Amino acid sequence: MTVIGNSAASRDKAFCFHPYTNLKAHETTGPTIIERGQGVRVFDDSGKEYIEGLASLWCVSLGFDEERLIDAAVRQMRKLPTYHVFSHKSHEAAIDLSEALIKMAPVPMSKVFFANSGSEANDTAIKLIWYYNNALGRPEKKKIISRQKAYHGVTVAAASLTGLPNNHRDFDLPIARILHADCPHHYRFAEEGESEEDFATRLADNLEKLILAEGPETIAAMFAEPIMGAGGVIVPPATYFDKIQAVLKKYDILLVADEVICGFHRTGNAWGSQTFGLKPDILTCAKALSSGYLPISAVMVSEAVYQACVTESEKIGIFGHGYTYSAHPVSAAVALETLKIYEERDTLGHVRAVAPRLQAGLRGLLSHPLVGEARGVGLIGAVELVADKDTRAAFDPKAGVGAKVSALCQEHGLIIRAMGDTIAVCPPLIIAEDEIDTLFTRLRTALDAALPLVKG
Incomplete structure (x- = not known):
């Protein structure tokens, strides 16, 4: 394969084999290059800031810059x-x-x-x-x-x-x-x-x-x-x-x-x-x-x-x-x-203190036309996207609704994970209440942007 350009994205497409990725699509779209992290946030190579709403892969409990x-x-x-x-x-x-x-x-x-x-x-x-x-x-x-x-x-x-x-x-x-x-x-x-x-x-x-x-x-x-x-x-x-x-x-x-x-x-x-x-x-x-x-x-x-x-x-x-x-x-x-x-640091005490804010944020999304169920405990949860709230009818998987919402979240400064049409939220345990509020503001903005795309 010929490498075009010397950027990290070009070299990634040339040499990296990515898990949980549409490999053919990746050859065209390429990666988002995450360059550094601070607290519950990460930054890409253009300097754009994101709240890491899935703690990387459910794991970065103490944030991205813990010196100890x-x-x-x-x-x-x-x-x-x-x-x-x-x-x-x-x-x-x-x-x-x-x-x-x-x-x-x-x-x-x-x-x-x-x-x-x-x-x-x-x-x-x-x-x-x-x-x-x-x-x-x-x-x-x-x-x-x-x-x-x-x-x-x-x-x-x-x-x-x-x-x-x-x-x-x-x-x-x-x-x-x-x-x-x-x-x-x-x-x-x-x-x-x-x-x-x-x-x-x-x-x-x-x-x-x-x-x-x-x-x-x-x-x-x-x-x-x-x-x-x-x-x-x-x-x-x-x-x-x-x-x-x-x-x-x-x-x-x-x-x-x-x-x-x-x-x-x-x-x-x-x-x-x-x-x-x-x-x-x-x-x-x-x-x-x-x-x-x-x-x-x-x-x-x-x-x-x-x-x-x-x-x-x-x-x-x-x-x-x-x-x-x-x-x-x-x-x-x-x-x-x-x-x-x-x-x-009594991390458990902190989780118990801020978890109600996260769970309330999840339940608050139940009013959104795309959300059928909100569920979770502590600092983990999800919303399930549905085509019809009354019947609980799911979207056609080929429509890729969850993937579209995930992409819109990223566009608005929030990294989450779509598992089919379920949007998971699992931030670092150190997250503060105002950061939880920002997370849900960005998630709701993405859902609003998705609505006309999937409902017509």
Whole structure:
């Protein structure tokens, strides 16, 4: 390919392979080059300012210029820039971070395994579940339940858990032994007149039917996000997790809480599991663990799961799993500093103080002709765009209404994410009330500009 010009945009089109992008369209449109960040804002290479309404990708909790995280990385780089935790080796950053995570876990946990992304964490959880059941002499108990519209990552196994068609289509996914239960979205999938509680009962009954049809002796675990993030910021209906967990307990099925988005105060508690009453056997987390400054994720496991792994590794002679960069010392040091900042600055208290403003802003958009539902908890939420508010009729997906609104938001200085026709809002946790107001002013302006384009 011939590179025309020497600009960053030209070089990007020549050499960069972009995820979650229409690759053909990108060859024409090219990228927006984000050059720097400050607080909840980022700036492109022309100097234009944007509120980052999705915290980059649900992760930049402490904003884009937190000097303490930069300093923590530099200190660790100078002390021990890289090392591993294979073969009885360790380092202080890994030990300290493990201890901090175990102390703040939503339920008693035993050990922490480190990886580099949410996808790797969930892949690891799958392997641990299979290893666990082999250790217990249950080689047939291997199937794993996820949910329609769930998002658990994009590695081969994690993408199989993900319940979104475009993550499977033409990748030859999902792999075997992965099942998908109902999506718990009351607005879209409840029957006429069905309350949230009744909807939750029906979904729990359907889960039990799925387990019985497959054979309880073959079902190992269920993965669940407390709030389903990339599937549309879907908040579970009242009593849902109580009823789901009762079914899992009945059939000795592990629960994995995917806290990759919800963890670290996003929902108004330290964990989404606390907000919605989950009691997981395994918990995965990433993103806000380091405020997105460096790649790191973690898998926390219960004592029962860990002891089974001990038994099996003793039999084999080794626990044959791990990543070169598991517990990378610089990433671990930055994550540990992130947790210290959350505690010292009472980030949780700040989230609880400003969350009502964000949730009121979302509900305020219900008056807009394009908005059918507004939903959210804490500092995460979404609005769903509809063709008809009364019937809840969706737009034709080919119309790309959500993508048009997203582009208009960017034009008006707001970066958000459209997931189909759902517009997600998930700003950095440090956002102030006046910045929330500005975010919604820009979002409403974009919706107003979209209205004549999509309604005619």
